[in-house]
Amino acid sequence: MNKSTVSISECSSYDLDAVQSAVENSLKGLGGISSFVKPGDKVLIKPNMLQAKSPEAFITTHPAVIEAVINILKDAGAVPMVGDSPGGPARGMEKFWKITGFCDVCKRTGAQLVNFEKSGIYELERNSRKYRIAKPVIDADVFINLPKIKTHGLTKFSCAVKNTYGVIPGLQKTDYHKLAPKPSDFAGIIVDVFALSKPHLNIIDGVVGMDGMGPSAGNPKEIGVVIASDDAVAADSIICYYLGKNPMEVPTNRIAHEQGLGESLIENIKVLGEFPHIDNFKWPPNFAGSMEMIPSSISRALMKLWWSRPAIDPELCTNCNICVKSCPTDAILKERPTPVFEYDKCINCLCCMEMCPEKAVFEGKSRIYSFISRFSGSD
Numbered sequence: 001m002n003k004s005t006v007s008i009s010e011c012s013s014y015d016l017d018a019v020q021s022a023v024e025n026s027l028k029g030l031g032g033i034s035s036f037v038k039p040g041d042k043v044l045i046k047p048n049m050l051q052a053k054s055p056e057a058f059i060t061t062h063p064a065v066i067e068a069v070i071n072i073l074k075d076a077g078a079v080p081m082v083g084d085s086p087g088g089p090a091r092g093m094e095k096f097w098k099i100t101g102f103c104d105v106c107k108r109t110g111a112q113l114v115n116f117e118k119s120g121i122y123e124l125e126r127n128s129r130k131y132r133i134a135k136p137v138i139d140a141d142v143f144i145n146l147p148k149i150k151t152h153g154l155t156k157f158s159c160a161v162k163n164t165y166g167v168i169p170g171l172q173k174t175d176y177h178k179l180a181p182k183p184s185d186f187a188g189i190i191v192d193v194f195a196l197s198k199p200h201l202n203i204i205d206g207v208v209g210m211d212g213m214g215p216s217a218g219n220p221k222e223i224g225v226v227i228a229s230d231d232a233v234a235a236d237s238i239i240c241y242y243l244g245k246n247p248m249e250v251p252t253n254r255i256a257h258e259q260g261l262g263e264s265l266i267e268n269i270k271v272l273g274e275f276p277h278i279d280n281f282k283w284p285p286n287f288a289g290s291m292e293m294i295p296s297s298i299s300r301a302l303m304k305l306w307w308s309r310p311a312i313d314p315e316l317c318t319n320c321n322i323c324v325k326s327c328p329t330d331a332i333l334k335e336r337p338t339p340v341f342e343y344d345k346c347i348n349c350l351c352c353m354e355m356c357p358e359k360a361v362f363e364g365k366s367r368i369y370s371f372i373s374r375f376s377g378s379d
């Protein structure tokens with residue numbers, strides 16, 4: 001049996017030359033970029049774009065890592081594109097691209113930015129559940145996953161497997177929390193999405209990661225590595241192991257391993273390069289562990305109190321009905337004094353929010369949604 005290989009390179013700064021040389025060095029251990037792409041291939045790069053935050057917040061994949069990968073792909077004759085869907089409502093994608101630094105990188109390198117909210121979806125099925133996956137992920141010749149090493153309040157860890165969850169456009173991502181409020185059930189959904197989108201290659205930004213209450217409210221943590229692997233599960237498991245966590249305690253690792261989607265047993269993983277010794281990496285408190293004690297049926301019933309959906313501020317609405325016309329599922333009815341939502345038809349795309357000229361449509365949230373999403377994130 002060929003062992004899964006995880007290739008680690010030291011990288012202590014986001015200087016572009018340093019990052020590019022670390023990425024190239026990591027790829028060497030896997031046979032180089034030519035093992036994954038050939039000239040003319042359309043390659044989708046998916047960084048972590050959880051929120052519209054600057055690179056210095058260390059929530060999103062650093063633009064230097066994206067630029068290094070684009071440069072390597074262009075040298076190999078491939079055609080790189082960059083796309084992701086953020087965690088919350090993606091109103092004004094340009095703002096996300098600009099603030100995260102992705103826009104500047106793509107302008108400099110000529111790579112295309114793709115908007116998952118507008119690119120269409122394929123509806124795919126796994127484990128009797130249907131998932132809407134952004135078309136560019138499936139249509140690309142090669143899919144390269146560019147996560148960042150972060151903790152996660154609900155699933156403990158967010159890296160290569162979890163990063164694929166962003167291939168689901170818009171607020172549909174949050175809908176799955178309703179279906180699967182328990183961490184292990186939700187991890188099963190993440191693993192389904194990972195299996196449906198399965199990246200050919202993972203290049204991980206571990207120069208500065210995040211510990212504590214990740215994936216957005218934790219603390220920046222210098223780790224000093226760039227890691228490459230074609231096995232996302234093996235890469236995540238090795239990182240957990242070196243950061244002091246039994247990989248099998250992270251539900252995405254365990255479930256993906258059990259389903260034969262990657263290797264989580266450390267003894268079966270070939271590691272190239274050195275993972276630095278990291279002192280005092282803080283894993284999130286086990287808030288979510290108590291949810292595992294509640295039967296799934298009860299936790300699902302509780303989740304009826306969990307919702308995030310469009311709502312209209314009557315003070316701002318002029319009853320122009322632009323939102324009615326913009327709704328792809330006819331979920332908004334013409335009424336006075338304001339239109340009315342039929343939520344059972346709503347797919348939470350938030351086109352109505354985007355199109356409203358008066359900024360009268362906002363994201364309404366239940367109390368339990370606001371509380372739990374602080375712990376879970378949805379990157």
Ligand code: SF4
Nearest residue numbers: 317318320321323356
């Ligand atoms: S588009 Fe905005 S202002 Fe117009 S009816 Fe809808 S909510 Fe009201």
Ligand code: SF4
Nearest residue numbers: 327346347349350352
């Ligand atoms: S009401 Fe229609 S436009 Fe608004 S979020 Fe729902 S499906 Fe989208």
